[in-house]
Amino acid sequence: MNTRNILASLSYFSIFFAPILIPLVLWIITNDRYVARHAKSALLSHIVPTVFLVLAIIFFMSGVFFIQNVFVGIALFVIFGLLSLILFIWNIIMGIKVLQENTSSAW
Template sequence: MDNNKIISALCYVSLLFAPFLLPLIVYLVINNNEVKYHAKRAFISHLIPVVIGMLLGIFGIFGIFSVTSTEIMNGFVISLFIFMAIYFLITIILLIWNLIQAVRVLKA
């Protein structure tokens, strides 16, 4: 099996053990264009949950400190749980997508 395919697939699977760190290192170190392409795609797909999680955290912190009444707080907590459910759904979908991409790279 070709080393470039293994490295490309490893970039996708690294979501499980070194998210966005391994694809970034591979993108900066490897000179093969195909491996760089897969490393860039993996990096972006690993970065999406991080950015959404940070936005969710900022939204939660600002919301907790800015809400004054109990009725508004109840609505805020419900909306925060809905956003968290959407976040986890997006994360699961991206995990499955990355695993499918790794298998496709190895089969090609």
């Protein structure tokens, strides 16, 4: 197996154990453009749900004072849930795809 493919897929599979940390470290320390590109993509796909969660909490908590913000907070929680699920599945698919690129090029 090729090390660069393993590192690139690890950045996607890190959604299971260290979502933001591993892609960030790989993106910073690697000299390989292929790994850096996949690490950056994985990092963005790990950060986006976190931003939505923070926004949903802010709107939901501010709903204590303004009732219309409760509905916005609930809507953001629903969007957060769907987006998180989609990005979770996308990370798994991309991790497998990167590993398959390695095996198909070896044959």
